[in-house]
Amino acid sequence: xxxxxxxxxEAVVAKLRRLPRYTSYPTALEFGELDDKxxxxxxxxxxAGEAVSLYFxxxxxxxxxxxxxxxxxxxxxYGPVETFLDVLISEVRQMAEKTGxxxxxxxxxxxxSPSILKPDDFKKLIDVVKDCFDIxxxxxxxxxxxxxxxxxxxxxxxxKAGVNRASLGIQDFxxxxxxxxxxxxxxxxIEDNMRNFKDAGIEKIxxxxxxxxxxxxxxxxxxxxxxxLEFKPSRIALFGYAHVPHMKKHQxxxxxxxxxxxxxxxxxxxxxxxxxxxxGYKSIGLDHFALGDDPLFETFDQGNLRRNFQGYTKDKSDTxxxxxPSAISSMPNGYAQNVASIKQYLDKINLDTSPVVRGLKISxxxxxxxxxxxxxxxxxxxxxxxxxKTHQFxxxxxxxxxSLNKLIDAGYMEMNGEAFKITEVGRPFLRAxxxxxxxxxxxxxxxxxxxxxxxEG
Ligand SMILES: C[S@@+](CC[C@H](N)C(=O)[O-])C[C@H]1O[C@@H](n2cnc3c(N)ncnc32)[C@H](O)[C@@H]1O
Ligand code: SF4
Numbered sequence: 103x104x105x106x107x108x109x110x111x112e113a114v115v116a117k118l119r120r121l122p123r124y125t126s127y128p129t130a131l132e133f134g135e136l137d138d139k140x141x142x143x144x145x146x147x148x149x150a151g152e153a154v155s156l157y158f159x160x161x162x163x164x165x166x167x168x169x170x171x172x173x174x175x176x177x178x179x180y181g182p183v184e185t186f187l188d189v190l191i192s193e194v195r196q197m198a199e200k201t202g203x204x205x206x207x208x209x210x211x212x213x214x215s216p217s218i219l220k221p222d223d224f225k226k227l228i229d230v231v232k233d234c235f236d237i238x239x240x241x242x243x244x245x246x247x248x249x250x251x252x253x254x255x256x257x258x259x260x261x262k263a264g265v266n267r268a269s270l271g272i273q274d275f276x277x278x279x280x281x282x283x284x285x286x287x288x289x290x291x292i293e294d295n296m297r298n299f300k301d302a303g304i305e306k307i308x309x310x311x312x313x314x315x316x317x318x319x320x321x322x323x324x325x326x327x328x329x330x331l332e333f334k335p336s337r338i339a340l341f342g343y344a345h346v347p348h349m350k351k352h353q354x355x356x357x358x359x360x361x362x363x364x365x366x367x368x369x370x371x372x373x374x375x376x377x378x379x380x381x382g383y384k385s386i387g388l389d390h391f392a393l394g395d396d397p398l399f400e401t402f403d404q405g406n407l408r409r410n411f412q413g414y415t416k417d418k419s420d421t422x423x424x425x426x427p428s429a430i431s432s433m434p435n436g437y438a439q440n441v442a443s444i445k446q447y448l449d450k451i452n453l454d455t456s457p458v459v460r461g462l463k464i465s466x467x468x469x470x471x472x473x474x475x476x477x478x479x480x481x482x483x484x485x486x487x488x489x490x491k492t493h494q495f496x497x498x499x500x501x502x503x504x505s506l507n508k509l510i511d512a513g514y515m516e517m518n519g520e521a522f523k524i525t526e527v528g529r530p531f532l533r534a535x536x537x538x539x540x541x542x543x544x545x546x547x548x549x550x551x552x553x554x555x556x557x558e559g
Pocket of ligand 2: 162163165166167170171172174213214215248271
């Protein structure tokens with residue numbers, strides 16, 4: 103084993119961009135201009151009778167969290183949200199005119215904060231969705247919740263609409279950290295939320311937690327995990343804080359000196375992961391944990407786990423239709439993304455034009471590499487030749503195997519039969535390792551340098 107720990111030279115770092123999280127492949131970084139006609143053709147070519155998934159992006163929040171990396175806009179008045187909602191409803195109708203009334207398997211509301219919508223407005227939107235799509239057999243209907251903006255009435259309205267999973271943004275229970283990220287929410291508030299969800303019959307609960315936040319230590323992380331365990335959420339996402347102040351200016355409000363270094367971050371993740379697994383949670387992929395009664399647990403064991411824009415999922419559908427600004431649709435023939443600016447989005451829909459501006463056609467080769475990368479991101483191992491066979495796409499993987507062998511020499515990977523498997527030591531480098539198969543990634547840097555780059559954040 104030949105592990106490398108020398109720091110990277112600046113010239114090498116300059117070559118490496120942020121490593122993708124591979125919630126899609128090719129990643130959104132590769133999208134170019136896409137005209138409406140191509141998009142409409144892809145919609146027209148959707149396989150008849152197959153269920154699709156729907157994603158709704160609600161881009162508004164009441165307050166700014168300084169750590170936030172999401173696409174959102176703060177509005178302390180409800181007027182802009184109401185205006186937006188009417189336009190979103192028009193987009194749903196516009197889409198259904200093109201596709202007809204499709205069957206739906208999964209529904210996800212993300213943001214921003216979907217919980218900003220008033221109960222009557224949520225109902226108004228869902229009534230139109232039900233009119234335009236058949237959601238009667240949808241397996242999962244999930245909503246992302248900012249616990250500070252939800253109340254009993256809203257939660258009851260979710261249950262009435264058919265919501266069966268709620269994803270609560272917890273982040274961290276430590277007050278000093280909460281103050282440093284401008285996101286103060288007491289444990290009593292979470293207890294109140296959980297009671298309301300239980301009363302409403304919404305039993306599948308996710309907690310979003312983050313490590314690597316200001317002032318977090320092993321002690322505070324342990325405390326947050328212990329408090330989390332008392333609530334028994336069926337699923338936990340444990341994200342590493344992505345600090346990108348050059349892209350998200352408000353993150354400059356977070357002092358650099360308050361942030362744990364890379365070694366501390368790694369230790370925080372490992373401690374949290376260990377405690378969760380000791381308490382019955384299965385570690386799933388990069389950053390998810392699930393209890394035995396969560397569908398992700400079984401899906402993982404059956405080898406059916408998939409990765410999409412929301413992270414890990416059991417959703418089998420090959421089509422996801424995205425609504426709202428910046429939302430991405432994924433279809434068998436390609437990806438299409440709505441314009442990100444809320445103003446431009448409103449203008450486009452009001453003019454009855456398509457909000458799609460960017461995207462990418464997917465080739466047969468892309469589909470094969472997508473499955474390879476997704477398998478690696480879900481299971482930490484992959485047999486690329488087997489996948490090329492099932493895709494009937496001949497490819498020798500010569501360069502990829504050279505890089506994989508370097509990782510074997512470094513102790514980051516090993517062989518498991520014909521499959522290349524990431525070792526315990528190599529697990530923190532999952533994203534860097536996945537770049538080996540990314541045909542759009544600049545492959546001129548050495549794979550070991552990419553791993554060091556990932557470990558240096
Ligand atoms: C759209 S938000 C969830 C709903 C709601 N807005 C909230 O914050 O409670 C999705 C999740 O992304 C995660 N997140 C946001 N910014 C992040 C960042 N910079 N690094 C890592 N995770 C982040 C948070 O855990 C957050 O709960
Ligand atoms: S973390 Fe959630 S509530 Fe906070 S600003 Fe971002 S999207 Fe809004």
